[in-house]
Amino acid sequence: MDGQYLPISEAKVSVLDWGFLHSDATYDTVHVWNGHFFRLNLHLDRFFRGVERLRMKLPFARSEIELILKNCVALSGHKSAYVEMICTRGTSPTFSRDPRQAENRFIAFAVPFGSVATKEQLERGLHIAISDTVRIPPESIDPSIKNYHWLDLVKGLFDAYEYGAETALIVDINGNVAEGPGFNVFLAKNKQLKTPAHSVLPGITRQTVFDLCAEVGLSAIAADVSRDELKDADEVFITSTAGGIMPVTRIDNTSIANGQVGRVTRQLMDLYWKKHADPAWSTPVLYP
């Protein structure tokens, strides 16, 4: 923060930062696995696009930010980490309400790697409930700008807990499945993969699934996905930087296929983790 490296317990933002008071911020999260960033360039690309679309200016060049992220991880000592880069609108020196007068702020932090799914859930598959809550539509906020507007997702999560499920999916304005708190969703039906196209974050792990499918000759498309279509799939999985590819074996009170983690899901999970050792997709951290 502000050119300083601090213990995470001391990393704090002003209550007057518009990044807090107006959630006027964009961010990205990349993970480090076995001492290597995974697909760092794709995360940096998306982060820089978001910053530009929000008409903010980073106080550092891309190469400097890459160095800051590496330093954060190296200083933390974490070999597997969840690394977040944030640009907030900041505050205006005159407390002006005009966002053009604010001094934008860059923050980065590294914490131990965390996953949406526990080890047990990864083995047996997650139980998800679909909430009626509508994901904030693109007409309101461009979902390709990764943002902290999560009250709809949090509402969905509470609905899912009430239902007895472990996490949630919420819907788009037309009632089709959109995404969950921090993840995209895929279905496989007759070896064809499909993921919602609208009102979703274009996730990097989602993109990685398309890339892996291309490598192994599976067909994958982005299109509308109805609730019924999802429940009627052969296999369902979710994707997130926080956990990678994670199987889903129950949606509401419907078991997906035979309630076991499917073959396509296992194949993609294996390939996903193998790719972490591929130099083309990974960037080493130099620990002290």
Add this chain to the structure above:
Amino acid sequence: MDGQYLPISEAKVSVLDWGFLHSDATYDTVHVWNGHFFRLNLHLDRFFRGVERLRMKLPFARSEIELILKNCVALSGHKSAYVEMICTRGTSPTFSRDPRQAENRFIAFAVPFGSVATKEQLERGLHIAISDTVRIPPESIDPSIKNYHWLDLVKGLFDAYEYGAETALIVDINGNVAEGPGFNVFLAKNKQLKTPAHSVLPGITRQTVFDLCAEVGLSAIAADVSRDELKDADEVFITSTAGGIMPVTRIDNTSIANGQVGRVTRQLMDLYWKKHADPAWSTPVLYP
């Protein structure tokens, strides 16, 4: 914060607080004028409703929060202040992603009173542009829970600046006028007042206009307001705790009526500020 009174420059939230990372928070702002809170009870009512709807728990009772707000203002010494109370989801001691495991946090601060409109703009009326950006719909986030999800409003503001206007209105999902960054809007036509009913914060100043209209025998309703209807009005004004009732004399490139601040607007502005001395609507701060 956490039972301590601090200079505002030291008031900071953890970067790991879900109030920041997921904008998982609700808040309210009340103003102090000439050493008195204005309609404090209505603000506290709304704040407590929002906290409950987000399924958060405040670590203080209502009477304690009222005392904290008074102490903040008294210690700041400001005779006219903008006072914000905030409840954030907080963080989980185990960095869990489950919002039920987070320890909710209360924050309050007092800063000098600020207004959406400058003194000059209050005299001649604001110039507003209507952006095509859609306010986050109630199906996504209940607008009666006052929240920091402002990226749509910030986008509207940038659109308005590009147009050469001073502030913005954005629309609801049907294309009707919704609200602006921190304010509701009213029109007067043939002495009948009207304000958008849907996809808007039920503002306390908006409520105050209804109350003042009842007192002076003006009719006021909440209903759909189209762009054309707004531009064709006799008078237009906006309402906010940050500035009260503020006249609008130009929308896009249309002058409202003759481009002068109208009589109904002036009458309500006068009454609004007079009411600040009414003991029924004000609560004194006891300065040291």
